[in-house]
Every structure is written in structure tokens, then in C-alpha cells.
Amino acid sequence: GEMFDLPAALMSQGASFEDTIQYLAERGEYGPISDVDAFVQERVDQARAFAPHYMERMRSNGQTISVEGNPLAQGGWVTVYTDITSIKRQESLLRGHSAQLSDQLLTHSEELARTNRELASTIAALEQTKRDLTASVALSRTTTEMMPAHIAHLDLDEVYTYSNGKLRTVLPDRSDHIEGQTARQVLGDEAYGAIKPYLIRAFQGDATVFEFTYSKDMRRIRVAFTPGRGPFGAVRGVYILTMDITEEAQARAALMQTHKRELAAQLTSGLAHDFANLLTIILGLQGRMEKLPALPAAALEMITTTRAVALRGGVLLDRLSNISGNREIQNRATALGSLFSEMRALANPSLPDHINLTLDATAVDRPVMLDSGLLQDSLLNLILNARDSIAAQSGAITVVANTVKNLWLELTVSDTGQGFSKTALIRALEPFFTTKHNDSGSGLGLSMVYDFAQLSGGLVKIANRPEGGAVVSLRLPLKYGATQTSPRLILLVEDNPDIRVNVREMLRELGHSVLEATSADEAETLAAIPGIDLVLTDITLDGSRTGLDLAQNLSNGQFHNRVYMITSLPQSDAIRQKAEAAFPLIAKPFSLPQLTEFLATEPAK
Incomplete structure (x- = not known):
């Protein structure tokens, strides 16, 4: 900026290259120019297709400068401007005394001066490139170390030349400090044996992705091998990405089993229906035959055996329904x-x-x-x-x-x-x-x-x-559930007096205090009492409003995420399905341990 006496706006970060050339051209830096706009556009186009160069030129003020430019790998370029007026003056003096110097010495001196200037400019550009490259490597290493996966490189001798230090996130019993060691030393016999066939393929040039189960803790691990190639295409090593996908594999297995069960349900539902009809007919006929007069003992024995076999078929149908029906896990x-x-x-x-x-x-x-x-x-x-x-x-x-x-x-x-x-x-x-x-x-x-x-x-x-x-x-x-240890004040809403007494005694046995109501209206009145921790309500209540109506009303206010429901309605009931979708629900009858587990369940947010 001082060399060209540029204004502050053109010396700040983000200043436009085009504006700078425009300013210098209008000041006469480049000598007389007939079309300044065309000249500026030409210089901009040259910059966009930038190539390394060195030149010397005389400015309009008589100063001589050298210009050395080099592009950067990540984009842009570095240009070094050097005032060489005194050097050129010395060259002129030397040329003036050329009679006393040999032509060869003069030429060598000029070439040496030019070479020195080019070398100084090149060194400056290389230093800037080195700083940029160092920053880029540091950024890449930081990025890999932040990833929840192990990233590494093996050379042709299966020795780790790089690791992001995350191996323990995948194999907790192994060390994170692995550079300079072989794959077998680092991984152990089991894991190395699992990856060896794919590693051989990677060294042969084939990229591979595979999974294996680590038997020590049954983790599911996914590994990707990518061959690293040299300038002429030969494989020089293998890049490795390793991830713990245990939770993903668990979800996949559960989804696959659900699909299998849905298919089994489709295949067996019609058969089960027809089979049930046949069993009903058989049982009915056996009952009518048993009432016939004067049947011999052998016939009665056959009727009894046939009935037992038919009933056994009914049990088999129930089990078949359990394994192929629409059953969901309720943790x-x-x-x-x-x-x-x-x-x-x-x-x-x-x-x-x-x-x-x-x-x-x-x-x-x-x-x-x-x-x-x-x-x-x-x-x-x-x-x-x-x-x-x-x-x-x-x-x-x-x-x-x-x-x-x-x-x-x-x-x-x-x-x-x-x-x-x-x-x-x-x-x-x-x-x-x-x-x-x-x-x-x-x-x-x-x-x-x-x-x-x-x-x-x-x-x-x-x-x-x-x-x-x-x-x-x-x-x-393994997922741990919430444990409720402190006593709470619970509002129990149940219209059946026998069930209400039974549930109340269970709650008291667990150390809780209990308020009781039989209808939604009565419960809403009691809910205004300070200190109530949660509401436990039946779906069917006295009055015109259901427990679901009560739960929806209370959960919109101070009891958000603190309403639990009980019911004896079947799973096919529409009101029960709505309640179960919105609130924690337990079906009657239930035991004290089951009630304990139920109240320890965290409601969905």
C-alpha cells in the first residue's frame, strides 16, 4: 500500500482487485491508456486464469519494481512487489564502465542479480504456501478427531501411519495410541481375523464395506476400506473408517423381525380362521354325539379323545396368534x-x-x-x-x-x-x-x-x-429406567369402590399419600389442592365425562406429563387406544410390583 500510495479502503481485507487496478490505471501507474475500462477488464481476466510469472517494469514516477506472482493450492495467489531502483542504477553504472569490464562479467552480474531477485520472491511465496498448508493439515486433523468414528491409514506392511485416536470408541478394550504398530498387534486375533479377507482385497485395489460382531461385548462394527493410490495408480496403503453401529443393528433386527411377523400373520390369518371354524364344528358334533342314548364305552372314549384333540388345536391357534399377531413391545x-x-x-x-x-x-x-x-x-x-x-x-x-x-x-x-x-x-x-x-x-x-x-x-x-x-x-x-424412591401425593380417580380401596392400599404400601375421587368433576376440584404430584385415573368414571376427558384437561395445565391411566377395557376399545397413545396406561388387574414399575415409567414428552 505504501509503495503505490493506495487509500485505506483498498488496503483493507476484502478490497476488490478490480477496484485496485482501476485506481492505479486512472492515476497513470501503467502509463498512457486510451481505454481504461478495457485495460482493467483485461487485467482481471488474466488474474482469473492466473499463472506463475516474473517481470520488471518502470513506474510513471521513475521507480523500477519487480513483480513475482504464484498461485495458492486452495485458490487465490501471492504477489511480491520489490523496489529494485537502486539495483538497476548500479547496473546502469556498470554498463557505463563497460569499457573496463569484460562483456562476460557484466552479463553474469546481471543474470546473478536477476536470479537473486527471483529466488527471494519464490522463497516468500513458498513460505506463504507452507503456512497455508500447515493450517489446512491442522484443520483436517481437528475435523477427523471430532468424528464419532475411527479413521486411520495402513501402509503396505499393515502398519498404522495415521490414527485420529478414536479406536476405543469402537473397541473399548484396545489402545488409542496405535501409530507405528501393525494391525494384528492393535486389533488382536479376533478383530484382525474378521477384517483380514477384506483388507487383502483393499490392498488389491477393491474398496469394501462390511460388518462384523465383536464377541467380547457383542458390538456390531462397520468397516470401510478405501485403497490409497500413488501417482501412477499403484496402491500405496489403505484408508480405514470404523464405526460402532450396535444400536443401528438392534433397530434393523427388530424391524426385520416385525416384517417377518407381519408376513406370517398374512399367511396364517386365513388358515387360522378356517381351522377355528372346523374345530367349532367338530366340538359341536362331538357334543351332540355324546348325548346319544346307549353309546358303548369305546364310542364315549373316542368322543372324549376327539374333544381333547380339538381343544388342543384351539390352544395351538392361540399360540400361533401370539407369534404372528400384531404385538408391540411395551418397555x-x-x-x-x-x-x-x-x-x-x-x-x-x-x-x-x-x-x-x-x-x-x-x-x-x-x-x-x-x-x-x-x-x-x-x-x-x-x-x-x-x-x-x-x-x-x-x-x-x-x-x-x-x-x-x-x-x-x-x-x-x-x-x-x-x-x-x-x-x-x-x-x-x-x-x-x-x-x-x-x-x-x-x-x-x-x-x-x-x-x-x-x-x-x-x-x-x-x-x-x-x-x-x-x-x-x-x-x-440394556437401558436403565427411572427409580421413584420419594413418597408422593397421588390423586386416585376410580368409580369402583372395591378397586379403589385395593389400589389405594397398594399406593400406601409404596409410601405414597392418596386423595380419592369417583368422577371427573370431583377430581378437577381436588386437583386444585396444592402439592399433588400426579393423577392416577381409570378411563371409566361416574358421570358423563370419562377419565380420558379428565386426563386431557389436566395435562393441558399444571399436570403436564403427570397423568397416568388404568383400565379394564379391551385393547380393541377406541377410547382405550386414544388414552394409550397419549398417556402411560396399565391394564387391570395388576400386582404391586407391576404398579411400582408403571409409576416409575417416565411419560413421553
Whole structure:
């Protein structure tokens, strides 16, 4: 700016190149110009197609300057202007005494001076390029280190030459400091064995994307390999992007299982309907035949057997409906200790005295989010299967709950029975597969367990124990639920006096204080009392307004997200469906542990 005496506006950041050339041209910097606008446009066009150059010129004030320009990789250019008036003056003096100097020395001196000026200008441009490149590398490294994935590079010897330090986000048991180590050293035998075939393909020039499951904590991992090529196209290494997609894989599995069940429902609904009609006709005919006079004993026995078989078909239809019907997972905060206590009460009557049942949930001391009803059905199925495997021998069934890597809730059911056959280890989770040779096996028990696990985003594993017997492991995504420990003031709205007394005593047993109402109008009056923490209302109430009307009114005011509902209406009822879509809801009848879990559930925001 000082060299050309530019105004402040043209020396500030963001000044226009075109305005600068216009200003210099109008001042006569470039000598006489007939068409200034055309001259300015020509200089702008040259700049847009910028090429490295060096030139010297004399200004209108007699000053001689050198101009060295170089483009930048990221766009734009750097131009260095140097006052060389004194140097040119020395050259002129030298030329004036040319008689005393040889022509060769004079030429060499001029060339040396010019070379020095070009070198100085080039060094300045390189320094600026170096600063720009350093800033660009720092920005790239910062960006990769912020990504929730591991980014790395392997050379041809499978040695890490770069890592963004995020390997532990994918494999928590490995180190983040891996540069200079080989892939096998860093990953360990299992993970390296999983990626090796794809790594070979990447070194051969094929980009690959694949997934594998890391057995130490059952994480699902996605890896992308991109070959890095040299100037002549040869592969010089491999770039790696690795991500933990466990939650995505859980969601995919649940969605896939839902699609399978929808397809099964479509295929079986018509068959089930016709089968039910046939069973109804058979049962009706058997009932009429049984009333015929003077039937022989053999005929009565056949009628009884036929009726039993038809009723057995009805049970099979119910199970088929459960596995292929429109069932949804309803996760709630569940205390596994209470759930196991209920399971013991349900399972013990079906177990003979020579089979000992152990249930242990001490390792999971916080409520977890799951569908307690479907989990209980699944575990009872496994317990009864274990009972049948033990048969008449003395034996034990053990149910244990644990957490795995703070990622999974694992429930294992093991027994001392006969274990799985080779065929069962392969086909046990298939619908209708059974090893029971009497009429007691429908083949839907383990399949329903698998169905529940898949819908929950989990998995089921079956195996034989080395010491004998079978073990079934059910893994579900681990999510902890809210725990309500402090007593609350609850407004209970229920029109049936017997049910109201029963629920009130449950709430008091949990340490809560209770206000009672039988209608929506009465409840709205009591809701004005300060200090009420939540409202628990039935759908069906005295008066013209329902519990849903009451809930909608209260939730729009001070009880937003603090209204819970109970009902005995069937799931097909339209009012129940509306209530369930808007508020937490539990169906009657319910136990104290179920009510505890229900009240600990956080309402949807």
C-alpha cells in the first residue's frame, strides 16, 4: 500500500482487485491508456486464469519494481512487489564502465542479480504456501478427531501411519495410541481375523464395506476400506473408517423381525380362521354325539379323545396368534428382583419336588426398561422346557440376570437335563420345531422367545453345558429406567369402590399419600389442592365425562406429563387406544410390583 500510495479502503481485507487496478490505471501507474475500462477488464481476466510469472517494469514516477506472482493450492495467489531502483542504477553504472569490464562479467552480474531477485520472491511465496498448508493439515486433523468414528491409514506392511485416536470408541478394550504398530498387534486375533479377507482385497485395489460382531461385548462394527493410490495408480496403503453401529443393528433386527411377523400373520390369518371354524364344528358334533342314548364305552372314549384333540388345536391357534399377531413391545421400568419373585410363584406349581429352581437377579440392582410381560412369558417357556428335559431325574434349573459391558442385559436359563441334540442346536428357534414325541409340544415356545428378543433388538443363543444339560442366553439392550424412591401425593380417580380401596392400599404400601375421587368433576376440584404430584385415573368414571376427558384437561395445565391411566377395557376399545397413545396406561388387574414399575415409567414428552 505504501509503495503505490493506495487509500485505506483498498488496503483493507476484502478490497476488490478490480477496484485496485482501476485506481492505479486512472492515476497513470501503467502509463498512457486510451481505454481504461478495457485495460482493467483485461487485467482481471488474466488474474482469473492466473499463472506463475516474473517481470520488471518502470513506474510513471521513475521507480523500477519487480513483480513475482504464484498461485495458492486452495485458490487465490501471492504477489511480491520489490523496489529494485537502486539495483538497476548500479547496473546502469556498470554498463557505463563497460569499457573496463569484460562483456562476460557484466552479463553474469546481471543474470546473478536477476536470479537473486527471483529466488527471494519464490522463497516468500513458498513460505506463504507452507503456512497455508500447515493450517489446512491442522484443520483436517481437528475435523477427523471430532468424528464419532475411527479413521486411520495402513501402509503396505499393515502398519498404522495415521490414527485420529478414536479406536476405543469402537473397541473399548484396545489402545488409542496405535501409530507405528501393525494391525494384528492393535486389533488382536479376533478383530484382525474378521477384517483380514477384506483388507487383502483393499490392498488389491477393491474398496469394501462390511460388518462384523465383536464377541467380547457383542458390538456390531462397520468397516470401510478405501485403497490409497500413488501417482501412477499403484496402491500405496489403505484408508480405514470404523464405526460402532450396535444400536443401528438392534433397530434393523427388530424391524426385520416385525416384517417377518407381519408376513406370517398374512399367511396364517386365513388358515387360522378356517381351522377355528372346523374345530367349532367338530366340538359341536362331538357334543351332540355324546348325548346319544346307549353309546358303548369305546364310542364315549373316542368322543372324549376327539374333544381333547380339538381343544388342543384351539390352544395351538392361540399360540400361533401370539407369534404372528400384531404385538408391540411395551418397555417399562422393571425391577428384576420383583419379576423373579412373581416367576417363582408361577413356575413352582408346575415343577415336581425333585427339581430345584434358582432365580438370581442380584447383579442387576436398578430397574431396567423392558416388556416385563413378554420377558416373563419367555422365561417361563424356558423353565418349562428345562423341566421336560430333566424329566424324572433329580435336577436343577437356574435363571441368572447379569449386565454385559454396560451394553446388554443378559438372562441365562441353564439346567441339568439331557441338553440339545445336534439337530435341535440348529433348528430349535424355528417355529413348530419340537423334539417332544407326545402331543404336548407345539414347537412355538423357543420361537416365541426368539421373536421377543428380536423385537426388542436383542438376540438368543442356545448351547450345551460342558458338565451336561442345556443353557439358553437371552440378551436384550440394556437401558436403565427411572427409580421413584420419594413418597408422593397421588390423586386416585376410580368409580369402583372395591378397586379403589385395593389400589389405594397398594399406593400406601409404596409410601405414597392418596386423595380419592369417583368422577371427573370431583377430581378437577381436588386437583386444585396444592402439592399433588400426579393423577392416577381409570378411563371409566361416574358421570358423563370419562377419565380420558379428565386426563386431557389436566395435562393441558399444571399436570403436564403427570397423568397416568388404568383400565379394564379391551385393547380393541377406541377410547382405550386414544388414552394409550397419549398417556402411560396399565391394564387391570395388576400386582404391586407391576404398579411400582408403571409409576416409575417416565411419560413421553
